[in-house]
Structure formats: C-alpha cells, structure tokens
Amino acid sequence: xxxxxxxxxxxxxxxxxxxxxxxxxxxxxxxxxxxxxxxxxxxxxxxxxxxxxxxxxxxxxxxxxxxxxxxxxxxxxxxxxxxxxxxxxxxxxxxxxxxxxxxxxxxxxxxxxxxxxxxxxxxxxxxxxxxxxxxxxxxxxxxxxxxxxxxxxxxxxxxxxxxxxxxxxxxxxxxxxxxxxxxxxxxxxxxxxxxxxxxxxxxxxxxxxxxxxxxxxxxxxxxxxxxxxxxxxxxxxxxxxxxxxxxxxxxxxxxxxxxxxxxxxxxxxxxxxxxxxxxxxxxxxxxxxxxxxxxxxxxxxxxxxxxxxxxxxxxxxxxxxxxxxxxxxxxxxxxxxxxxxxxxxxxxxxxxxxxxxxxxxxxxxxxxxxxxxxxxxxxxxxxxxxxxxxxxxxxxxxxxxxxxxxxxxxxxxxxxxxxxxxxxxxxxxxxxxxxxxxxxxxxxxxxxxxxxxxxxxxxxxxxxxxxxxxxxxxxxxxxxxxxxxxxxxxxxxxxxxxxxxxxxxxxxxxxxxxxxxxxxxxxxxxxxxxxxxxxxxxxxxxxxxxxxxxxxxxxxxxxxxxxxxxxxxxxxxxxxxxxxxxxxxxxxxxxxxxxxxxxxxxxxxxxxxxxxxxxxxxxxx
Ligand SMILES: Nc1ncnc2c1ncn2[C@@H]1O[C@H](COP(=O)(O)OP(=O)(O)OP(=O)(O)O)[C@@H](O)[C@H]1O
Ligand SMILES: [Mg+2]
Numbered sequence: 001x002x003x004x005x006x007x008x009x010x011x012x013x014x015x016x017x018x019x020x021x022x023x024x025x026x027x028x029x030x031x032x033x034x035x036x037x038x039x040x041x042x043x044x045x046x047x048x049x050x051x052x053x054x055x056x057x058x059x060x061x062x063x064x065x066x067x068x069x070x071x072x073x074x075x076x077x078x079x080x081x082x083x084x085x086x087x088x089x090x091x092x093x094x095x096x097x098x099x100x101x102x103x104x105x106x107x108x109x110x111x112x113x114x115x116x117x118x119x120x121x122x123x124x125x126x127x128x129x130x131x132x133x134x135x136x137x138x139x140x141x142x143x144x145x146x147x148x149x150x151x152x153x154x155x156x157x158x159x160x161x162x163x164x165x166x167x168x169x170x171x172x173x174x175x176x177x178x179x180x181x182x183x184x185x186x187x188x189x190x191x192x193x194x195x196x197x198x199x200x201x202x203x204x205x206x207x208x209x210x211x212x213x214x215x216x217x218x219x220x221x222x223x224x225x226x227x228x229x230x231x232x233x234x235x236x237x238x239x240x241x242x243x244x245x246x247x248x249x250x251x252x253x254x255x256x257x258x259x260x261x262x263x264x265x266x267x268x269x270x271x272x273x274x275x276x277x278x279x280x281x282x283x284x285x286x287x288x289x290x291x292x293x294x295x296x297x298x299x300x301x302x303x304x305x306x307x308x309x310x311x312x313x314x315x316x317x318x319x320x321x322x323x324x325x326x327x328x329x330x331x332x333x334x335x336x337x338x339x340x341x342x343x344x345x346x347x348x349x350x351x352x353x354x355x356x357x358x359x360x361x362x363x364x365x366x367x368x369x370x371x372x373x374x375x376x377x378x379x380x381x382x383x384x385x386x387x388x389x390x391x392x393x394x395x396x397x398x399x400x401x402x403x404x405x406x407x408x409x410x411x412x413x414x415x416x417x418x419x420x421x422x423x424x425x426x427x428x429x430x431x432x433x434x435x436x437x438x439x440x441x442x443x444x445x446x447x448x449x450x451x452x453x454x455x456x457x458x459x460x461x462x463x464x465x466x467x468x469x470x471x472x473x474x475x476x477x478x479x480x481x482x483x484x485x486x487x488x489x490x491x492x493x494x495x496x497x498x499x500x501x502x503x504x505x506x507x508x509x510x511x512x513x514x515x516x517x518x519x520x521x522x523x524x525x526x527x528x529x530x531x532x533x534x535x536x537x538x539x540x541x542x543x544x545x546x547x548x549x550x551x552x553x554x555x556x557x558x559x560x561x562x563x564x565x566x567x568x569x570x571x572x573x574x575x576x577x578x579x580x581x582x583x584x585x586x587x588x589x590x591x592x593x594x595x596x597x598x599x600x601x602x603x604x605x606x607x608x609x610x611x612x613x614x615x616x617x618x619x620x621x
Pocket of ligand 2: 415416417457537
C-alpha cells in the first residue's frame with residue numbers, strides 16, 4: 001500500500017445520523033462495563049420508582065385540609081404516632097405522618113440517586129480513559145503521510161476533548177434515555193388505563209416533541225461539528241505560535257499572531273453562540289409544549305371536579321402525575337440534544353479510528369527473528385508524496401552488506417525522502433525496496449525497523465533526562481552502555497560538564513542544548529541501538545571542525561561491518577565511503593567512488609570543485 005492509498009472511512013462529507021454514529025461509539029466502548037452500567041441503571045430506576053410515590057402523600061394532605069377525608073391506614077398510623085408523641089394528634093397528627101412519609105421517600109430516592117449517579121459517571125469516565133488511550137495508540141500507528149496532512153493541535157484536540165463524546169453519549173444519552181423510557185412505560189401502565197386523558201395528553205405532547213426534535217437534529221449536529229472543528233483550530237493556532245515563539249519574537253510578529261489567534265477564537269465563538277441559541281430556543285419550545293399539556297390536564301380535571309366526578313385532591317394528583325409524565329419526556333428531549341452534540345465528537349474520533357494503520361503488516365508478513373544480513377536494494381523506485389508532484393524517479397541502487405553509500409546532491413533533490421523508504425515511513429509508488437532479497441513490504445514492520453538505526457536530519461529529543469534520551473533507542477541498555485554510546489558520539493564531555501550529568505533533564509524538545517549537542521545525542525542513540533543498517537541524514541551538521549573530525553572517526557568505527565547510508569552536503573565527510581550516489585531532481589545522475597566521480601566531469605565534480613576552490617558556498621551544496 002502506498003502513502004497515497006491511505007484512506008479513511010470517516011468521510012467528512014457524508015455525515016452519518018447522530019443516532020448511528022453515537023450508537024457505534026457506544027458499541028465500541030461498552031465492553032467490560034455492562035455489569036456496572038446495569039447496576040447503576042437499575043438503581044437509577046429504583047430511585048425514579050420511589051419518586052413516583054411522592055404525589056400520594058400530597059393528595060391525602062390536600063383532601064384532609066379541604067374535605068376532612070382521611071384514609072384508614074393514615075388514621076391508624078397517626079394514632080400510633082399520637083401514642084408516642086401526645087402533642088401530635090387528630091388531623092395535625094395525620095398531616096405530620098404524611099409529611100414524614102414525603103420526607104422519607106425523598107431521602108431514600110436521594111440516597112439511591114447519589115449511588116447510581118456515582119456508578120454511572122465512573123463508567124463514563126473510564127470509557128473516556130480507554131477511548132483516549134485507543135485513539136492515541138492509533139494515532140501513533142498512522143503513517144507520516146497522515147501526520148503531514150494533520151496539525152498536531154487537531155490531533156491533540158481529538159485525543160483530549162473529542163473523546164469526551166463517549167461520556168456524553170453514555171451519561172447524558174443512553175442512561176437518562178433508558179431511564180426515561182422505562183419510567184414513561186411504568187407510569188403509563190399503572191395509570192393511563194384509569195385516566196385516559198393523561199394518556200391522550202402525554203401522547204399528543206410526545207408526538208409534537210418528536211417532530212420538533214427531528215426538525216432541529218441536523219442543524220444541531222452540524223453546528224456542534226463546526227464548534228469542535230473551530231475549537232481544534234484555536235488549539236492548533238496556540239500550539240503553532242507558542243511552539244515557534246522564538247521566531248515570532250525575533251521578527252516582532254506578536255501582534256500579528258495575537259490578531260490571528262483572535263480571528264480564530266472569534267470564529268469559534270460565532271458557532272458556539274449559534275449553537276447555544278439553537279439549544280436554548282429548543283428548550284423553550286419544549287417548555288411551552290409541556291405548559292400546553294399541563295394546562296390541558298388542569299382544565300379537563302377541574303371540569304370533572306366541578307361535575308362531582310373527582311375530588312379537589314385529584315387535581316393535585318393529576319398535576320403531580322402529568323409533571324412526572326413530562327419529566328421523562330423532558331429527559332428524552334435533553335438526551336436527543338446531548339446525542340446530537342456528542343455525535344460531532346464521536347464522528348471526529350472515528351475519523352481517526354477508521355484510518356487503517358499505514359503501512360500495515362500484510363496477512364503473510366514475515367517476522368525477522370535473526371538480525372538481517374543487511375543487503376539493500378532499491379529497484380526501479382518511483383515516489384510521490386500524497387499531496388505533491390513526483391519526487392523520486394526510477395531509483396536503482398544496490399548497497400551490499402557491510403558497505404557504505406553516500407547520498408549527495410542539491411537541497412530538495414530527494415535524499416531524505418529516499419532513505420525514508422527503507423524504514424517504510426512511506427512506500428514507493430512504483431518499484432521495490434529489498435532487504436536481503438525480500439521486498440520490505442513482506443516483512444513485519446516492527447521487525448524491519450528493529451534492523452535500522454536512524455539519525456534524522458532534525459534530531460528530536462524528549463523532555464526527559466539525557467540518559468533516557470540516549471536510551472530511547474534501547475530501553476534495556478545499562479548506564480555503562482549509555483556512556484559508551486555517548487563517548488563514541490563525542491557527547492560524553494559536554495554531558496559530564498553538566499551539574500547533573502546523564503540525569504540532567506533537557507526540557508521540552510531539547511531547548512536547553514545547543515544544535516550540535518542535540519545532534520550528538522541523536523548520534524549516541526544510533527550508536528546504542530547497535531543495528532545492522534545505519535542511516536545518517538547529515539550527521540555532522542552543526543559541529544565544529546574538531547568535533548566533526550572526532551565524530552567521523554567514531555562513525556567509521558560504527559560503520560565497520562554494517563550497511564550504512566549517509567547523506568551529507570559536506571563532501572569531504574563522505575570521501576571515504578564505498579560508493580557515492582549523486583541525486584538531482586529525484587534521479588540518480590552519477591554513482592561511483594570519490595576518485596572516479598571527481599574525474600567524471602559530472603555534477604559531483606562541479607560540487608567538489610566549488611568546495612575545494614573556496615567558493616563562498618563551499619561545503620553547502
Ligand atoms: N512531507 C512532504 N510532503 C510533500 N512534499 C514533501 C515532503 N517532504 C519533502 N517534500 C518535497 O520532496 C522533495 C524532496 O525533499 P527531501 O526532503 O527529500 O530533499 P533533500 O534532498 O533531503 O533536501 P535537503 O538537502 O534540503 O535536506 C522536495 O521538493 C520537498 O518539497
Ligand atoms: Mg534532507
């Protein structure tokens with residue numbers, strides 16, 4: 001598979017429906033949580049069931065106050081209380097008993113709610129944790145081609161914020177939605193048979209609600225997506241400006257960057273305000289629908305009280321029940337709104353998870369168990385970056401085991417690109433790269449990369465100690481091995497001059513070190529890896545003459561018996577290699593030993609002459 005073939009099923013244009021994408025994310029994350037989720041949901045239903053009892057004490061209190069009618073069990077309970085507390089007797093005693101019952105119901109319901117809420121939120125947060133780790137791991141498996149086309153800020157936002165979608169789906173969608181539906185069904189079963197009018201009103205309000213929610217689903221999801229995209233751009237802007245703060249300050253562009261940031265933040269604000277307006281207006285419409293339903297119930301019940309078919313307490317009971325019936329409906333409306341919002345985050349998470357790791361291992365990929373011999377061949381290789389024009393054309397190179405090849409040529413010729421094909425950062429668009437006679441695509445990626453040590457053109461260090469940075473290529477190395485690698489790379493002297501030596505923390509991206517020092521740590525890493533194949537992309541850049549000489553001597557020791565590709569603009573640093581390939585505009589224009597090429601009247605001779613004749617740009621072709 002080539003870099004250009006990397007595809008995503010998470011097509012940005014075809015927006016799946018909120019319910020589909022949220023359901024899919026839920027399905028992907030629920031594994032291992034069903035038990036706790038079921039317990040939490042069961043407790044939540046129990047709490048809701050308790051609250052269904054609340055209108056009854058209210059009904060009896062109103063009837064005692066207005067008509068003096070007391071149910072016999074209330075009378076009996078009040079008599080018992082009167083025996084214990086003599087001051088509380090008669091109607092006051094009955095009302096006290098009913099108030100105490102009301103309080104008890106509320107207390108039990110509250111206790112159950114605390115427990116169930118904690119259980120369910122814990123499940124939601126654990127799912128966020130797992131999803132984050134999964135998205136992060138997946139991002140690491142995607143090719144440089146993907147990361148070239150995506151900003152770090154956007155990927156960060158997806159890992160840290162978009163993954164919260166699963167908590168919203170679970171805690172604000174699934175659980176309240178399920179609870180609401182069960183409650184609705186429960187109340188309907190118990191009461192609506194007796195009170196047809198409640199059923200009719202609830203049904204009418206429910207239908208209007210569904211129609212309304214469907215109407216606002218699309219704009220809500222669209223706006224939520226725009227909010228997420230813009231929020232992600234805000235974090236990208238901040239990340240890029242702060243990451244390049246020295247350049248910003250050196251060119252005095254702080255105001256320009258502040259304006260750019262403000263423009264991006266304003267764009268985000270615009271969509272956020274629109275979304276809030278839509279959601280608030282939506283809530284108001286839902287409120288008006290419920291008010292209409294309540295008014296209808298009051299009117300219909302009052303009519304029956306006037307005609308003597310119902311008691312005044314029944315008005316309170318009916319209003320209490322219609323409020324209970326509307327609560328799950330309201331909860332369903334909120335569920336729909338939360339799902340529409342969370343769908344945007346879920347979709348952005350799937351845009352990552354749906355990308356196939358590239359390059360991936362084929363079904364028959366072979367594991368390299370022993371160290372490779374180290375025979376490398378580029379056979380008729382062409383390459384284009386996914387977004388660009390062709391960069392390499394018909395590259396044919398053989399690098400037998402234990403030999404060294406230098407790649408030289410003008411800037412932009414394709415040298416870094418060519419060596420990037422070997423560890424499969426990209427795959428060729430045509431042709432093959434072979435290791436020990438086997439197409440590297442037929443080897444397990446991890447085992448292929450284990451054979452190669454790379455010193456990249458831009459050394460990357462992490463915010464850990466110097467020792468840990470060197471050991472990044474070989475986490476099992478002991479301190480003696482780390483020191484030996486640092487010594488070989490000419491780094492030990494400056495490391496030992498630091499107050500904490502190998503334990504010095506070097507700050508984010510190695511900012512506490514000079515360019516040359518970073519380069520030497522990167523080299524020490526390659527020394528420590530002890531791989532059969534070594535790729536050095538301008539390893540002597542940024543070094544003074546003495547350090548360069550020491551390093552070249554060390555490199556020659558390192559290269560002994562291994563297959564090495566070394567890229568350099570400083571031609572004198574590669575004169576000793578077995579073969580020099582001159583790359584120009586993506587083609588190999590010359591290939592041979594230094595002595596042959598200097599005589600050959602080609603590009604190499606020209607470059608060499610520029611250097612030896614003291615051209616102002618000598619050494620930097
Ligand atoms: N990630 C990328 N996406 C698209 N095009 C790229 C990418 N990286 C490099 N290129 C293009 O590929 C061509 C070769 O780049 P490459 O980095 O391989 O050159 P190079 O020979 O290593 O140059 P230098 O000596 O300056 O390091 C250039 O034209 C460059 O613009
Ligand atoms: Mg390069």
